[in-house]
Amino acid sequence: MSWLNQVVQVTLINLRNVPRRLGTSLVIVVGIAGVVGVLVSVLAMGEGFRHTLASTGRPTRVIMLRAGSDAEMSSGVARDQATVLTNLPALARDAAGQPLVSAELFVMVELPRHGQTDPNNVPFRGVQPAAFTIRDEVRIVEGRPFGRGVREVIVGHKAARQFAGLGVGSRIAFRDSDWTVVGTFESGGDVHESEIWADAEVAMSAFRRTGFQSVTAALADPSEAGLAALKDSISRDRRLSINVLREPEYYAKQASILSRLIGVLGYSVATFMAIGATFGALNCMYSAIASRQTEIATLRAIGFGGAPVVVSVMIEALVLALVGGAVGGALAYVYCDGASLSTLNFNTFSQVAFDFRVTRGLLVQGLVWALLIGAAGGLLPAIRAARLPVTVALRTL
Amino acid sequence: MRYLPLLWAQLFRRKTRTVLTLLSVLVAFLLFGLLEAVQVAFESGADSADAKRLLTTARYSIIEPLPMAYASRIERVPGVVGVAYADWFGARYQNESNAFAVFAVEPARYLDMYPEFEIAPAQREAFVKTRTGAVAGKRLVDRYGWTVGQKLPIASEIHTKTDGSLNWEFDLVGIIDAEDPAVRANTEVVLINVAHFDEARQSGKGKTGWYIVRVADVEQARAISAAIDRMFLNSPDETKTAPEKEFALGFARQIGDMGALVTRILLAVFFTILILTGNTMAQSIRERIPELAILKTLGFSNTAVTALVLGEAALLLVIGASLGMLAAVAMLPVLNSATGGRFPPLFVEPATWAWAAAVAVALALAVGLPPALRVHRLRIVDALAGHR
Numbered sequence: 001m002s003w004l005n006q007v008v009q010v011t012l013i014n015l016r017n018v019p020r021r022l023g024t025s026l027v028i029v030v031g032i033a034g035v036v037g038v039l040v041s042v043l044a045m046g047e048g049f050r051h052t053l054a055s056t057g058r059p060t061r062v063i064m065l066r067a068g069s070d071a072e073m074s075s076g077v078a079r080d081q082a083t084v085l086t087n088l089p090a091l092a093r094d095a096a097g098q099p100l101v102s103a104e105l106f107v108m109v110e111l112p113r114h115g116q117t118d119p120n121n122v123p124f125r126g127v128q129p130a131a132f133t134i135r136d137e138v139r140i141v142e143g144r145p146f147g148r149g150v151r152e153v154i155v156g157h158k159a160a161r162q163f164a165g166l167g168v169g170s171r172i173a174f175r176d177s178d179w180t181v182v183g184t185f186e187s188g189g190d191v192h193e194s195e196i197w198a199d200a201e202v203a204m205s206a207f208r209r210t211g212f213q214s215v216t217a218a219l220a221d222p223s224e225a226g227l228a229a230l231k232d233s234i235s236r237d238r239r240l241s242i243n244v245l246r247e248p249e250y251y252a253k254q255a256s257i258l259s260r261l262i263g264v265l266g267y268s269v270a271t272f273m274a275i276g277a278t279f280g281a282l283n284c285m286y287s288a289i290a291s292r293q294t295e296i297a298t299l300r301a302i303g304f305g306g307a308p309v310v311v312s313v314m315i316e317a318l319v320l321a322l323v324g325g326a327v328g329g330a331l332a333y334v335y336c337d338g339a340s341l342s343t344l345n346f347n348t349f350s351q352v353a354f355d356f357r358v359t360r361g362l363l364v365q366g367l368v369w370a371l372l373i374g375a376a377g378g379l380l381p382a383i384r385a386a387r388l389p390v391t392v393a394l395r396t397l
Numbered sequence: 398m399r400y401l402p403l404l405w406a407q408l409f410r411r412k413t414r415t416v417l418t419l420l421s422v423l424v425a426f427l428l429f430g431l432l433e434a435v436q437v438a439f440e441s442g443a444d445s446a447d448a449k450r451l452l453t454t455a456r457y458s459i460i461e462p463l464p465m466a467y468a469s470r471i472e473r474v475p476g477v478v479g480v481a482y483a484d485w486f487g488a489r490y491q492n493e494s495n496a497f498a499v500f501a502v503e504p505a506r507y508l509d510m511y512p513e514f515e516i517a518p519a520q521r522e523a524f525v526k527t528r529t530g531a532v533a534g535k536r537l538v539d540r541y542g543w544t545v546g547q548k549l550p551i552a553s554e555i556h557t558k559t560d561g562s563l564n565w566e567f568d569l570v571g572i573i574d575a576e577d578p579a580v581r582a583n584t585e586v587v588l589i590n591v592a593h594f595d596e597a598r599q600s601g602k603g604k605t606g607w608y609i610v611r612v613a614d615v616e617q618a619r620a621i622s623a624a625i626d627r628m629f630l631n632s633p634d635e636t637k638t639a640p641e642k643e644f645a646l647g648f649a650r651q652i653g654d655m656g657a658l659v660t661r662i663l664l665a666v667f668f669t670i671l672i673l674t675g676n677t678m679a680q681s682i683r684e685r686i687p688e689l690a691i692l693k694t695l696g697f698s699n700t701a702v703t704a705l706v707l708g709e710a711a712l713l714l715v716i717g718a719s720l721g722m723l724a725a726v727a728m729l730p731v732l733n734s735a736t737g738g739r740f741p742p743l744f745v746e747p748a749t750w751a752w753a754a755a756v757a758v759a760l761a762l763a764v765g766l767p768p769a770l771r772v773h774r775l776r777i778v779d780a781l782a783g784h785r
Contacts, residue, residue: 027676032667038662045658068563070494073460074487074554108458118647120400121459207461208633241561265435268664269428273669276424282674283417287680317419347494351651 006308010299012317021291028317029324031277032373036328036366038138038273042266044356046259047238052354053255056190057247060222061134062230064215067241070253071348077212081240083216085123090230092218094133098366102131105203108350109196110173111163121350122163123195126203134218135187143168143183148199151206154183156193158353162342177206191251194353257346274373281377285317289385296385297393306386313382314375321374325367333358404708404764411681418677422717423724425670427751430725432659433752434743438582439649446642448615450510451622453608463634468671470628471610476621479611481506486589487555497537499551499587502592510609513580520545520571528593531567534584535574545569551587557599578744607785610638667760677763678710682768689772690780710765718757722750
């Protein structure tokens, strides 16, 4: 018990002394806050991007692409193939017996960001009427749905926020055609909110396309058996050369390159910064014990052990680190959480808009980094403090 | 310069502290060098662009094709001295989507358009003559262990052959390379001969992806771009022509706020370093007040002592910054080989060195000035009396 008591006493003395050494103590706090702030913000970007793609689609739905294509942009499904697919019994039908299938055109159109002139590849999707029944997460939040057979579009609300000229009522010119924006839609924060939607038939004639890019459908039986039945009927039909994927599986794949890139960027930058901050913390703790040399030696002289000194210095470093980590995490939360960003998704070659997401997991991870830096920065000075011979320390006075 | 030993002695008065500060400065500049290299890589397309080259794409979207027949019409526009075209193949290699870019080109036109690509004359000849021929960038050849003369099986995600298959095969007849690291990133492609490609594909025959146009006079680039677009106005395939550099920059901007993000990270890094170093400097000066007072007593002027303190800060930052940048230069080749060439080659530009120097000087002033001014005002009597 007495050992523990010693630890508590010495630690309390140290911590009470922190305000008197505010300058040096702040160095640890600021240094670590910098590391944690950068780490959490960059990872929050990756998290937001992954979340946007991961929340797209439901496992009860499938997307069908041409065999050999990994993305809609490079896929092609001819009209007759789409018709065959639409009538497959493994796909769901609504109450009226209409298939819950939407053959879709997927192209890119070029639009500038707000306040800029450079063109960006914005995804444009031509959908069939069933698309809204299949994707029941899609809700019109402003205006109305596009009319059938007319050049009208609805715009995902993230696309409207990033790119110019997409307000309800405005007109946009794509390839020898003028379109009117009649509505804005939300779809639960998923990737479709970065898209522009129109009637598939109108879009195909305007973009002079004869085929679709993909077919999205609800499974009649969402179990593995139901999916196997669908794949089976497709592989037996010699007219079809089609690859079937559950939607979440497809959209997770679309995130691969960019999330890896963001992860590598975030962790490598944070690692370097952490090394720099560790040197800073070491410096700060060395000077902290240097300024307390006499005090520590006195404690040792009156019978305190070496261990309490080590532990107390460590605890001081860890407490300061924790404060730094909390400040860094809080800054990242205040400045980044919910901020929106649009970038080129290398998998699809088109723009995807998403929000930074500072999750609890990321904040915890930030604190763990902070503690590690604090421990690395406190250990050596703590050992030096305990090792210093009492007589030498007292003589330097 | 005769004060250098004195500066050195002051700096290493407390070895541990100085070494640790030096290391954190080093890490900051290492990070600076690396991140700047990444940023340069993002924009390297723009740097290697030739002002005499224009790109013509479909007006509304880069994915729309243009007729190959436009080549001869663009050629006749006054001021145009060369035309080449390329089509996106959508390669899939060893079951990996877009493992590298493959362009279907007319060999002679394309290689003439990019004189910075180096290829052995015999290999160029073979590429022109072999209908199923292909040439590949040296980095790709090294990465996949290809050898000239072998068959190159590459699938397409877009173009089916007349037999309905997506699996293509080409003869690797040559290797392209470039001296300039900024250009080398652009050689990381496989070029295939359009003759065989256009004949063997099922649909899209007679169409290509984009045109590259060389003009004789940079001053006329704008006028010629406008003339080309005017020529195809109101045709089924309208065009959009812009200098290559603008095109590359536009692409980099599509990536969007990456550059802004890098800048913000660097700001966070430097702010942190500033606090760390500034604190250490201030502390170190505080401890040495009596010594500095003695220097003044010995006849050093106020200015001289101030300069000594500033010099100390400058020395610390310049050493740290140089070591950091050298470390970045040393690390980049390792990084480049570790990414397996997936990423454009990273390198430290001369401009990055200049920036590093400027930042080091600015930091030295920010860190050194407050204690230097304090020393300037210092009164010998007070200082020696021990009032800290």
